[in-house]
Amino acid sequence: MxxxxxxxxxxxxxxxxxxxxxxxxxxxxxxxxxxxxxxxxxxxxxxxxxxxxxxxxxxxxxxxxxxASADQLVNHSEVVAILDVMSKNSRISYDWQVDGDLNRVQLRALFLAIMCVETALPLGGEITIRGSGIFAAGRKLNIVQHHWDAAQNKAAADLAAAHVQFAVLPWAASEAGMIPALSVADGSLDLAL
CATH class of the missing domain: 1.10.287 (Helix Hairpins)
Structure with missing residues (x-):
């Protein structure tokens, strides 16, 4: 083929x-x-x-x-450096707790998931990234259900360009062997991957 x-x-x-x-x-x-x-x-x-x-x-x-290719590795320190710069002068801070280097396929899924989670923090907050998923907490959460339904491959969504990450995440996650699953409670969200 x-x-x-x-x-x-x-x-x-x-x-x-x-x-x-x-x-x-x-x-x-x-x-x-x-x-x-x-x-x-x-x-x-x-x-x-x-x-x-x-x-x-x-x-x-x-x-x-x-x-992206599974053969392309991205150095742990490069990922931390990118997120540290993005945290500077931002309402959102990133805490990268994934050990070791990742391949581009895995990292693509995590970065798309981060972009999805960012939209849920309109007043800012902290996003913690672990190998098993992403945890976020902030003063206010804004969960747009049809976006998250698309991200979890539960339904197709009519998305604006600013939310294209929700449409791309299920495909990228599947390629990385991940299945997005969202849970929300008390001003925090947990996106298992």
């Missing part, structure tokens, strides 16, 4: 790849200005922080929506 490429994932990978280059160039330019003796102004710090945040988000999205 001939392998059919996942065109959507390849497009996602290509877009992220093409954006990383210009963002890295901006970061390098800021660093060169600093090395040239230009004083660090609040504006320069804002540009540097913005480039760092954008690079981390692009790396996250590339894993979540890009092409």
């Amino acid at each position: 001939k392998h059919t490429p996942d065109i959507a994932a390849l497009i996602g990978s290509r877009i992220c790849h093409d954006l990383i280059g210009p963002l890295s160039a901006i970061g390098n330019g800021v660093e060169l200005l600093s090395l040239a003796g230009l004083p660090e102004t609040p504006e320069m710090a804002l540009i540097a922080d913005s480039v760092t945040s954008a690079n981390a988000k692009i790396k996250f999205l590339r894993i979540a929506f890009g092409a």
Whole structure:
């Protein structure tokens, strides 16, 4: 049987790849200005922080929506670094408690699950990621049931682009040997995988 490429994932990978280059160039330019003796102004710090945040988000999205193979390992420290940068100046903090390196297929499912969980924390909170799933707590939970029905492959949903992760998660989780199951109680949620 001939392998059919996942065109959507390849497009996602290509877009992220093409954006990383210009963002890295901006970061390098800021660093060169600093090395040239230009004083660090609040504006320069804002540009540097913005480039760092954008690079981390692009790396996250590339894993979540890009092409993946079980042969490609992602280093534990790289995942922690991405999530640490995403936590900075954010209402959401991430606590990565998964030991060791993961392959891209497993990590893609976890990153998509993180994106789903983020939508449930409109006022922010903490997301803890373990090998068995994701736990989140915040001041307020916003559970949109038809999104989560789609994420758990219980029903098809008419989703906006901002919620596409709910449609992609069941497929990615299945490929990683995971089955999403949501439980909610007392201002927290637990997404078993």
